[in-house]
Amino acid sequence: MKTAAIIGGGVIGGGWAARFLLNGWNVRVFDPDPDAERKISEVLANARRSLPSLYDKALPPEGALTFHADMAEAVADAAWIQESVPERLELKHKIHAQIQAHAPADAVIGSSTSGFKPSELNAEGARAVVAHPFNPVYLLPLVELVGDAGTCAQASDLLRDVGMYPLTVRKEIDAHIADRLLEAVWREGLWLIKDGICTTEELDESIRMGFGLRWAQMGLFETYRIAGGEAGMKHFMAQFGPALEWPWTKLMDVPEFTDELVDLIAGQSDAQSGHMPIRDLERLRDDNLVGMMRALKKSGSGAGGVITAHEAILPTPEAVDLPVTVSRPVPQSWTDYNGHMNEAHYTEASAQATDRFMELIGCDADYIAAGGSYFTVENHVRFLDELHAGDALTITTQVLTGEGKKMHLFHRLFGPEGQLAATVETLLLHMDLNARGTSLPSDAVADQLASYAAAHAGLPLPEGAGRHVGQRG
Numbered sequence: 178m179k180t181a182a183i184i185g186g187g188v189i190g191g192g193w194a195a196r197f198l199l200n201g202w203n204v205r206v207f208d209p210d211p212d213a214e215r216k217i218s219e220v221l222a223n224a225r226r227s228l229p230s231l232y233d234k235a236l237p238p239e240g241a242l243t244f245h246a247d248m249a250e251a252v253a254d255a256a257w258i259q260e261s262v263p264e265r266l267e268l269k270h271k272i273h274a275q276i277q278a279h280a281p282a283d284a285v286i287g288s289s290t291s292g293f294k295p296s297e298l299n300a301e302g303a304r305a306v307v308a309h310p311f312n313p314v315y316l317l318p319l320v321e322l323v324g325d326a327g328t329c330a331q332a333s334d335l336l337r338d339v340g341m342y343p344l345t346v347r348k349e350i351d352a353h354i355a356d357r358l359l360e361a362v363w364r365e366g367l368w369l370i371k372d373g374i375c376t377t378e379e380l381d382e383s384i385r386m387g388f389g390l391r392w393a394q395m396g397l398f399e400t401y402r403i404a405g406g407e408a409g410m411k412h413f414m415a416q417f418g419p420a421l422e423w424p425w426t427k428l429m430d431v432p433e434f435t436d437e438l439v440d441l442i443a444g445q446s447d448a449q450s451g452h453m454p455i456r457d458l459e460r461l462r463d464d465n466l467v468g469m470m471r472a473l474k475k476s477g478s479g480a481g482g483v484i485t486a487h488e489a490i491l492p493t494p495e496a497v498d499l500p501v502t503v504s505r506p507v508p509q510s511w512t513d514y515n516g517h518m519n520e521a522h523y524t525e526a527s528a529q530a531t532d533r534f535m536e537l538i539g540c541d542a543d544y545i546a547a548g549g550s551y552f553t554v555e556n557h558v559r560f561l562d563e564l565h566a567g568d569a570l571t572i573t574t575q576v577l578t579g580e581g582k583k584m585h586l587f588h589r590l591f592g593p594e595g596q597l598a599a600t601v602e603t604l605l606l607h608m609d610l611n612a613r614g615t616s617l618p619s620d621a622v623a624d625q626l627a628s629y630a631a632a633h634a635g636l637p638l639p640e641g642a643g644r645h646v647g648q649r650g
């Protein structure tokens with residue numbers, strides 16, 4: 178198992194920590210902020226609910242996260258050391274001198290700097306490369322690499338292993354490639370708001386209702402090639418090139434950061450989004466990104482291709498035998514006027530599988546008589562193939578979640594030829610039958626359930642799990 182040292186565990190360092198941890202690396206964090214541990218655990222919780230959803234295969238078991246007050250301890254044995262301290266050159270120099278003094282000779286030392294060049298970072302003898310990521314680091318694949326060619330090549334291999342897309346910048350330049358573009362858009366945005374043309378909310382709508390949707394899948398130049406119509410890029414440039422010299426942009430002119438401008442922008446931003454706590458906003462952003470990236474995965478476009486390439490190198494988990502919870506013939510009485518097993522009995526069969534699984538974890542007749550049990554609170558059935566009277570029906574049960582009061586199961590119903598005839602995803606809550614309210618299971622039941630959950634944790638999320646009615650594909 179490889180180790181990454183995260184030096185500076187704020188917004189970006191926390192994202193790097195999550196990216197490495199969820200890809201099976203151990204992570205050591207060095208950050209003097211007493212709140213760093215809490216902040217990283219919150220970022221990690223959001224990463225855990227989003228990153229695995231990109232894949233149809235399980236990520237490796239999570240690495241161990243530790244916090245260190247001593248730089249030497251944090252970087253010892255690390256294969257990757259990522260500095261993500263605030264964007265102040267003198268601070269970066271001080272930190273890189275400390276890293277350099279203790280880092281293993283073969284470790285990649287990356288800096289998350291948004292704008293400094295390697296020649297500036299290394300002016301006092303450090304050997305860092307720029308490894309500039311994008312927020313949220315655990316979901317967005319791009320990392321701009323700038324600096325020594327050998328280290329960038331070594332870094333590229335390691336980044337691909339954790340599902341990222343290294344883009345090596347040919348020549349060092351202030352703010353690399355992507356931040357030059359972002360700065361230009363931000364600068365124009367500040368002018369438009371300062372000049373009273375639009376609010377922060379209107380500006381954001383102008384992006385997300387239009388060209389923002391295009392950019393995730395084709396970028397700028399492929400999009401503009403299409404905009405040139407059949408005549409293509411030359412025609413596009415002839416038509417719109419001259420506009421660059423018209424007063425369409427403020428070019429390099431930067432608005433002065435007066436208190437008035439800062440208050441204007443911050444006030445509008447509060448009015449636009451202040452009703453949502455930051456972690457809720459992050460979850461909304463992550464859910465949207467996962468949905469878009471999964472759509473791109475289908476076409477192989479952009480970031481979707483990166484997910485597919487990463488999935489291909491993820492280890493295939495060892496075979497786990499799922500418990501067989503039902504094995505019986507389909508009775509004649511379960512069939513209907515269509516000559517096959519009626520839909521109601523798929524639920525009945527899956528209820529039998531749930532009952533058997535409850536017995537397997539110790540929630541048996543005695544346990545129920547003593548006042549504990551599980552209630553089903555939700556089922557999702559997918560009918561995939563017909564079953565007929567007399568067919569041998571087999572059901573296996575996979576635990577998706579088994580903790581606290583919650584038991585989330587996935588039953589697969591197989592027909593006589595081993596064909597998948599249906600899946601039933603079912604959510605149950607543990608109940609106190611006397612109080613008629615939810616309660617925690619006994620320690621013995623919780624332990625049994627946890628051991629099934631741990632055994633099934635390495636399995637891929639079953640195809641069809643989490644689907645809603647009418648979802649395609």
Ligand SMILES: NC(=O)C1=CN([C@@H]2O[C@H](COP(=O)(O)OP(=O)(O)OC[C@H]3O[C@@H](n4cnc5c(N)ncnc54)[C@H](O)[C@@H]3O)[C@@H](O)[C@H]2O)C=CC1
Nearest residue numbers: 185186187188189208210261262263264289290291310312
């Ligand atoms: N926030 C963003 O959108 C992006 C930021 N970056 C770059 O990442 C770097 C970090 O930025 P953020 O994470 O946004 O800042 P941040 O302010 O969220 O985090 C900085 C962290 O560094 C810690 N720190 C301060 N002094 C330290 C020291 N001497 N040793 C160890 N840790 C120390 C702070 O306690 C804090 O947790 C900057 O270079 C920035 O340009 C890169 C991509 C995106």
Ligand SMILES: C[N+](C)(C)CC(=O)CC(=O)[O-]
Nearest residue numbers: 290291310311312356359
């Ligand atoms: C604003 N920023 C310069 C810190 C942005 C970045 O560096 C990249 C990003 O995630 O937008």
